[in-house]
Amino acid sequence: MSLISIQNVSVEITGQNILHDVTLDLSAGEILTIVGPNGSGKSTLLRVIVGALAPTKGKITRQKDIRIGYVPQTLAIDATLPMNVDRFLSIPRWASKNEKLAALERVGATNMMHKQMTDLSGGQFQRVLLARALLCEPDVLLLDEPTQGLDQPGSARFYELIAEIRAELNCAVVMVSHELHVVMSASDRVVCLNGHVCCHGTPETVSNAPEYRALFGAQTGGALALYRHEHDHGHDHHHEH
Numbered sequence: 001m002s003l004i005s006i007q008n009v010s011v012e013i014t015g016q017n018i019l020h021d022v023t024l025d026l027s028a029g030e031i032l033t034i035v036g037p038n039g040s041g042k043s044t045l046l047r048v049i050v051g052a053l054a055p056t057k058g059k060i061t062r063q064k065d066i067r068i069g070y071v072p073q074t075l076a077i078d079a080t081l082p083m084n085v086d087r088f089l090s091i092p093r094w095a096s097k098n099e100k101l102a103a104l105e106r107v108g109a110t111n112m113m114h115k116q117m118t119d120l121s122g123g124q125f126q127r128v129l130l131a132r133a134l135l136c137e138p139d140v141l142l143l144d145e146p147t148q149g150l151d152q153p154g155s156a157r158f159y160e161l162i163a164e165i166r167a168e169l170n171c172a173v174v175m176v177s178h179e180l181h182v183v184m185s186a187s188d189r190v191v192c193l194n195g196h197v198c199c200h201g202t203p204e205t206v207s208n209a210p211e212y213r214a215l216f217g218a219q220t221g222g223a224l225a226l227y228r229h230e231h232d233h234g235h236d237h238h239h240e241h
């Protein structure tokens with residue numbers, strides 16, 4: 001059974017058609033990545049999934065009592081307002097010290113508890129956001145451009161962390177990202193969005209789809225193939241060449 005089922009969903013905002021006839025199912029434990037050009041409705045779709053926005057047409061069904069952890073695209077912290085990690089993790093829902101410590105430990109940010117939010121590096125900040133999303137013990141983790149502002153090794157480490165968390169908690173993960181070849185390689189399934197679902201399937205299927213190539217060019221497909229190739233061989237210590 002699907003955790004979340006989106007059926008023929010359309011969203012109109014002030015007369016503008018943002019999403020059109022989107023149908024999508026999310027299964028337990030899978031990593032689903034949404035790619036698409038700027039303004040293609042990726043964040044809007046996440047807002048529909050989380051329940052912050054009601055579809056104009058169509059239907060969304062969520063499994064009963066589903067818990068969704070959400071990592072927003074950007075979060076501005078007022079530099080004039082003191083806010084340490086400890087306090088931040090109790091907003092909007094109070095959490096105990098032990099819960100907060102466990103969440104920080106899970107994301108590899110154990111000694112961040114008493115730091116000011118504004119003093120954190122980009123990578124530390126994203127980890128704290130992730131820790132906060134984990135506090136509800138989510139069945140589904142939603143991440144909107146989670147590696148924005150991180151350099152490439154930082155992004156790669158962040159995606160590894162997501163994969164570890166998924167394996168540990170068996171939560172489903174829905175991510176929006178622009179880092180096509182890296183993020184697609186870490187996904188079970190990819191949806192390419194451009195107001196509607198252009199194509200979907202395994203990372204290989206999508207990267208070879210003409211609709212995807214029309215949007216992003218052939219180069220990203222090549223980068224994905226290269227990554228897969230290197231990755232396969234990285235673990236292949238038994239063969240003599």
Ligand SMILES: Nc1ncnc2c1ncn2[C@@H]1O[C@H](COP(=O)(O)OP(=O)(O)OP(=O)(O)O)[C@@H](O)[C@H]1O
Pocket residue numbers: 013014018036037038039040041042043044045
């Ligand atoms: N509240 C709103 N009011 C008016 N227009 C909106 C609103 N929310 C989204 N839109 C419009 O809907 C379209 C899709 O926006 P959305 O943020 O979902 O795209 P996106 O794919 O996440 O883009 P990006 O990659 O740039 O983050 C855009 O044209 C945006 O201007």
